[in-house]
Amino acid sequence: MMMVSNFTKLLLISCVLIGAAIMVGAQVIQPVGIQLTPWPEVVGTGPEHSCLALNPHLFTVSSSINSAILNVAIQRYQSTLFFPFGNGTQTPSGAWSLVITVNSGDTSLTLETDESYSLSVKTTNTITLTANTIYGAIRGLETLSQTIQWVQSANTYQICYLPISIIDAPRFPWRGFLIDTGRHYYPADFILHIIDTLGYNKFNVLHWHIVDAQSFGVESNTFPNLTMGAFNPVATYSHAEIQEIVAYAQSYGIRVVPEFDVPAHADAIGTAFPHLIANCPTYADDINSLLLNIANDYTYTFLNGLFTEMASLFPDHYFHTGGDEVHLDCWSEDPTIQAWMKQHKYTTVQAEQYFETQVTDMLLQVNKTKLVWNDPWTNGVKLAEGTVIEVWDNSEITQKIINEGFRALVSFAWYLDEQMPSGVSVGEFENTWQTFYKADPYNGIKKNQQNILGGEACMWSEQVNQMNFDTRVYPRALAAAERLWSPASITDINNAQPRFDQRSCDMKIRGVASSPLQPSFCLLPPNNGMVTKARMGPVHRLTQSEIKAILTA
Template sequence: MKLLSILVAVALIAIVATEAQTPVAGPLIVPQPQSVNFGDQTLQLNPDKFQIETSSSSQVLAIAIKRYQQLFFLFGAGKSSAPAATLNIKVASEDDTLDFGVSENYTISATTDSLAIMADTVYGAIRGLESFSQMIIYDFASQQYTLPFLPVVIVDFPRFPWRGIMIDSARHFLPAAFIMHTIDALAYNKMNTLHWHVTDGQSYPISSATFPNMTLGAWDPAATFSIADVQEIVAYGKTQGVRVVPEFDVPSHTYSWGAAFPSIISNCPDSFNGNIGQYPLTPANNLTFEVLDALFTEYGGYFIDSYFHTGGDEMPLACWTQDPAIVEWMTDLGWTTVEAEQYFEDRLDAILAPMKKTKLVWNDPFVNGVQLDPTTVIQVWDSSFQDIVNAGFNVIVSYNYYLDQQDPTGTVQWMFENTWTNFYDSDPFDGINSNLDKILGGEACMWGEQVDQLSIDVRVWPRAIGVSERLWSAQNQTDVNNALTRISPFTCRLSQRGIASGPLSADFCMLPDDFESYLRGPRDRLTPDQIKSLLVNNKKQ
């Protein structure tokens, strides 16, 4: 009887979830655009006679157009006798520099006679191409593609300029091809930032020309990123309008650094009961900062973004009181552990300054009492940040967006995938009543202890779709049932593109024959010449 009761309950929940999908009139677009006006006409499309044209000479846009020419028609040519149609793209600026704050605004205007995307920049045009792709419907019975709800005018722009996901390649190695696959998924969701948690206590997987022995701290020689890998990832992100922001977590979470430089690791083995994850660097040895300076300067040349994350979370200050050399150093200076942490953060500022990088940290140093440079951006992983914005710091919100958790906001869902509603209901402004302009946006975090390239997609998607809409769409776009009506077909669309995104209710998702080709890798690969050109040409024109 107990088993029968459980089965009945599950069935009822499934019925409720299905019935909750209230119909939405008009195009089903994710994230929900700021403004959509539509009619009741339909245009039949002929894939063999459909073209995307632009007068822009942007390399980024040319690559995007080639990509979306394929994504528009995933199921082949179909059967159509429709005449030729052309989607015209106009961008106001030829500058394809990718950095924080670049305009992603776009307008779609489509009638049975004219199809157009207008945008400030190529990155707005890319967001417009994604929305346009979601407007195209394929009918499996007739094998025809149509563009319904014409005439349509969409005016769209993001609510927040920083919208991202953090991935962790240290706890479990994620191959470069899979990281680019994740960049694809971010772009499909109109997210613009890949926060790459590169190193941690368990492994140091990224190569260095300055110190080739750093990867002695990797899980295995095969579990490492070459410099060429890093450059391709960054360049690929640019073609999708996705900034790649690296995180090298210091001073804690650095045990793996000791494989190359044992003397820069604090000596406090009794602090962690065998858990190597949080072992910190020592501030008492100047070699620590020489290594940091050399590595960060080198990596700053590969990562073209103007932001550089130095971690700072979960610093076990008690460790420094158990290392005799650090104790002696602090005693000589008359310092507490917080003053030692202050010294460490100040040295990081001095390293990043000539690199012209803005430092990001987790909120821990601020909570500990460290006086951070006013330009520092603080990423918040707990809910107490009114005092942070009151102190004048810009903030990235993550505290309710932890994808590795079963109950990310303290509310347990009966079905795991339904935690997307937890994210959807969590606004970056929650609990904040002043200085809202200091909130730059948010990131969903997928820590890597229990996911690898075989499982991470289904843990992230479709749950993170709730985050993507919360960060893009208008603040008052909060109807979960409305969102479900759009997100259910969108998660199928992601799966059709090779992103292993799970369903949210009982349905059937037809997959194209080649979908498996993209389950572990990117939609496209760049040539060496393209990579070089994309990285060199990221300066304001």
């Protein structure tokens, strides 16, 4: 990874601002009209009326490297996302060239991946996009797409506010979004559609809460009977589908982190392996609260086999094992577990400690770092050094966790399934975006902020499936996307609302059923072509050769 010193970065930023000032008469223009989301780190623009036409047929792209991942991204934008209304009127004056320079062809995608880029759109019909990595270049392609406007009256495209100079980099390295296929099954094609939407908004982690008490929908070669716990025999994910999802996500610079939630939320596992479930009558009617039997040696044999198999499908270094909502008194009700705890002189917390230690060791054997919800830590479990803790509770707990040296993710601020996020009531459901926008991973954090990796927006799916997912998520999730990407100073709700409403329209044009925030009109392509094409599937499906190239790069 190529690092840029703070001095160099400040020098580059200063040059951009000075250049922008010279270009518009020695005055830095506040880019009120240009609509970019998430808002970049530094933006310099010319006047609103400085526009040039753009002809899709005369738009050329060249790159300094030949990368399967970047090539997919270029094709995706050049064929569809730059020009959603078709080719329009052909104007000879609309010839543009986009020159992409990438300093490294490294395709590895990790927490440390550099996503910075610089973008220059000049009055000479030339665009330069420079990045240290292919993933930075992909972020720049999305920003460029937002500068291209469709002019209905002229039946053509244009770029205004020329010249445009942008230097950009994310504020946080972990900008996640959780989907929950354990409560409602999402077809694999729809997950690809979700990945499209995450890429449009510069999220870089898909946290896949893939199974839960209600359904175990992942096919396993090691334990073929596991899908007995699925909603339906067709509501399952094959290994080939998982590989396509992982590759498709990587083509957007998005890591896929799976979550197999244990020891609670285990009822679906019990469909195939009933002897692995603790016998606790108090919770018999609450399937979310049924726990694995920690006194059964086969529980650990099963988990080791499952995690080893799933680790081979998900190449990311992080592996989420849940750990939330463990009602410890459930274990106290099971006579077998009572006897086991008495034999080892364990309290229920020590029993949970034993379980979490076994899980950590399993993941170390397959070179994975454990990610858990904050519940084990809250219960008093001593988690292994290096464990990442995702906090669904509050900032006070987050502060205590990072004070102990653990790295943390903030999720409690962005529960998209809630009408009253963080206990704040608003008049309209859509306006909860304002509460999300005011949230920040550093809110309430006084020290050790460096231990916060970022955060995640969570769309729990008890009442959401593929038919209403988009309208529940967008544009509300834009608040989390901008908070995790943009500088901390970008907090003006009045500035954000028109940008978010425009972004909502842009996504509708791309086939995302995003809701409006206020009365407006959104012009869609003729016959809603992209809407019907993309609504339930990917904008640009990968070929088998592209999937193979990405997974083996």
